[in-house]
Amino acid sequence: GIQVEQSPPDLILQEGANSTLRCNFSDSVNNLQWFHQNPWGQLINLFYIPSGTKQNGRLSATTVATERYSLLYISSSQTTDSGVYFCAPTSNTGKLIFGQGTTLQVKP
């Protein structure tokens, strides 16, 4: 099955800093989604992005499906951005497969 690798596994930022999270996947995919799991355990869908670039406030995402990677940009980070960020590509068998996540801590 498809392998998903996220980097870095852990990230500590000072409030106001910018960051880039990366997601590599081993096979061609039909779609990709980014999720944020907050410290209370809730999973929030950030982006549904099969290709190209999308922006939502301070967050943006880019997927280059032909090169099998996606990037999540966080600008001017805030303490509420803390949590775990997951990328989840959709495999050719229609399953949404989650990476192991990047754990982000934003310090005030």
Added chain:
Amino acid sequence: DSGVTQTPKHLITATGQRVTLRCSPRSGDLSVYWYQQSLDQGLQFLIQYYNGEERAKGNILERFSAQQFPDLHSELNLSSLELGDSALYFCASSPGTPYNSPLHFGNGTRLTVT
């Protein structure tokens, strides 16, 4: 609020017992998914239903079963529970399939097996 409702929020039970987790999808969503999140395994896909029919199966144990009812709510049944089944169980829903629509997750059911 994602619009996906999971009950109960917490469940504590003993080994060998059977439990049922319930999920109501967002209004209009036809697909329901079940995921298990444990510390050592991460988020594991269990099963997907689309409009009442099983569409995809992941790492779901034989002791586990699920179904989607005509009103589109879904139930996940876990039987002969073991300590290792302790985890956070998420339900998600989408209008269509992961090929063409985003998933939205409920707040999960935290299962503790003692």
